[in-house]
Amino acid sequence: MLECSDGTLYTGYTVDLAHRLAMHNAGKASRCTRCRLPVRLVYYESFATKSEAMKRECAIKKLTRSQKLALIAAASNECN
Secondary structure (H helix, E strand, O other): OEEOOOOOEEOOOOOOHHHHHHHHHOOOOOHHHHOOOOOEEOOOOOOOOHHHHHHHHHHHHOOOHHHHHHHHHHHHHHHO
């Protein structure tokens, strides 16, 4: 999940996280993020298959903003 410069959250999947993040910040990955640069990575999960990743992406997109922020906060607390 990316946080855009205006505070909006963007959710997507990729097989190469570093490359995708660089593409977003170059303005070449998504129309949604292109006008909200720079973006920063605030949350990610890893999956064994593309199908699993796409299912989780869909589930995350259905969450409310407050639920997404709680997910980000919980992951941040685990890292600290």
